[in-house]
Amino acid sequence: MPLMAFLYNAAFVVNKTIRPMLSNPFDTLAQRIREELRQAINREIRIYKRIEAEKGRDLSWEEAWNEWTEAHRENLQQFLMTGRR
Numbered sequence: 511m512p513l514m515a516f517l518y519n520a521a522f523v524v525n526k527t528i529r530p531m532l533s534n535p536f537d538t539l540a541q542r543i544r545e546e547l548r549q550a551i552n553r554e555i556r557i558y559k560r561i562e563a564e565k566g567r568d569l570s571w572e573e574a575w576n577e578w579t580e581a582h583r584e585n586l587q588q589f590l591m592t593g594r595r
Contacts (some may be wrong), residue, residue: 551586553573554578554582555571555574555578558572558574558577558578559571562574562577
């Protein structure tokens with residue numbers, strides 16, 4: 511099989527599997543919400559890491575993520591389940 515035919519077939523298979531998933535407006539909306547939530551959590555962890563650095567603690571990203579997640583786990587779960595803080 512020539513390379514161009516292989517690449518065309520591979521692109522067709524990828525488009526055929528991804529496009530129906532993204533054509534559903536609810537899937538697209540859910541994907542955007544997940545991405546915004548991920549960005550918001552990462553932003554909060556960066557703020558937490560900066561505050562801890564000002565206190566003299568040099569945390570790695572993983573340490574800051576673990577501490578922030580432990581401190582806010584219940585609030586985050588409640589928000590995700592009910593939409594309220």
